[in-house]
Structure formats: structure tokens, C-alpha cells
Amino acid sequence: MSNNTSPALQVALAYHNAWKNLDHATAMKVVADNVVSETPFGPIEGGAALHKSESEFAGMLKGATMVAAFGDEKTALLMYYTHTHPVPSVLSAKYFTVENGKITGIKALFDKSVFGAQ
């Protein structure tokens, strides 16, 4: 893990750390209202929809273990294991686009088939 001077990585880690601690309300403090997310279940448009989706997911979330975290001025890329109640360890990645200190874009990636979804 490096690039700790990346402003986008600082924002992404603030989001990620709140998220993994099941506190998505705090995570939302660094999310733009018009955020657009790409997820394995399809696109999620807007902060309210993202917060609803992640708040529901928090019910099965236990935490996360970082594999790698990188960033530059406006983007950040994380890979980590997501720990959930149904599946202990799910390799995951998230790419963040950051503007003016807020997350405006997320590409979230994991293999949803591990949850039995198609």
C-alpha cells in the first residue's frame, strides 16, 4: 500500500473505513449527491440510492481486510477481502473518482456468484 499523499486515496479510505465499520452514514459524508456507482447488480444512481443499498448490505457485512490501496490526484483503487456473515472472505475491488473532496463515481467489483446470485 502506498501513495498516502494522494488526496483521492484519503477520501476513498475515509469512505472505505466507515463502510467496513458498518457506518455508511459516516461514509456518505465524502460522497457527492450525484454519485454514480457501477456494481455487479447494476448501476446505482445518486447518493440516496447508494446509501439505501449499502445500509441493506451492512446487515450481512462483518468487515474488510485491505490487500492494496493506491491513488493519485483524482482517482483511487482498492482491493480487499470483504468479510460477510454468509461468506467469510470475498475478494473485492473498488475504484473511486473524486472531485472537490467528494466521491462522484464508484466502480464496485466482486464475484456475486459466491452469494448464490447470477
Place this chain on the structure above:
Amino acid sequence: MSNNTSPALQVALAYHNAWKNLDHATAMKVVADNVVSETPFGPIEGGAALHKSESEFAGMLKGATMVAAFGDEKTALLMYYTHTHPVPSVLSAKYFTVENGKITGIKALFDKSVFGAQ
């Protein structure tokens, strides 16, 4: 995309670019014999097994478009869209561990359910 001075990223990109051009034999030039890969279909141990798997996958591969590429001295992390014949665009990420100029570890991530696999 940044960190072009990262030696691990140079190696990862050499691998990735050969792979996306359907030339996994060239990609193998920067892979250690004892490479261990984590994939959505399970672990792959050793360079020969990796080459066999990727050579088979090349039959459905059309190319890739980079989203982000980062690295430091010994690791690199890529996110990209994989273009395949059955599915036009599959969000993917790969994490590389590099030692002495050769890839010794890969964590490959995509949602295998898009290919109808579980």
C-alpha cells in the same frame, strides 16, 4: 493512471498487454515458475497451469480497456474491462506481486456469473 516509475507496474503491464493481445506465451516471460494465482474459479498453482488456463481463455478473449493502473516497488493493481466474445465488457481487476522482475502472485477478480458460471 499513474505510478509509471513503479518497477512492479512495468512488469504487470508487460504481462497485461501481452495477455490482452492474445499472446500469453509472451506474457509468461515475466511470470515466475512458482507463481500462485487466485481466481474466481479457484487457485491455480504454477506457471504451466496458469499458461494452460489463459491459453484456453484466449479463445473467448477479444481485448481489454484499462480503467486504472497503479503500482509500487513490489506490487501492482489494475482495473480494466475485459472484452470477450460471449460478453462484450466485463469489469475486472488484477493484483500482482513481483519479485526480481517476475510475477510470483496474482489475484484475479471478475464476476464469473456474467459468463453463466456459479
